[in-house]
Amino acid sequence: MEKMEKSELEQLAQQLHRPVMSLKAFSQLSPQDLAWLNQQLKHTLENEDQKMNQSLYQTPFFLRWLFRDKA
Known part of the structure; x- marks a missing residue:
């Protein structure tokens, strides 16, 4: 079930053209990052x-025309 949800999430992310990043990757980032x-x-x-x-x-x-910028 979890694997199915992950693949659905990945498909949705691909449709949005945004990469999926696992939460584990966030734990490795520095506080500044x-x-x-x-x-x-x-x-x-x-x-x-x-x-x-x-x-x-x-x-x-x-x-x-009422809201045009008077530039």
Whole structure:
């Protein structure tokens, strides 16, 4: 059963084009590397949230002229 779940997870990860990393690999990282990785993950999550929110809450096309940047 566990092997089946792992292969399903690996397939899902391949579909997302993201590698699967076992938890054992994390235990071998130094605290500095973990802190850096955490920072990168936070940054990535914030960027993804921002992208998702922009696409979810797009201004209707007929109101966009009101919100155009005056650059």
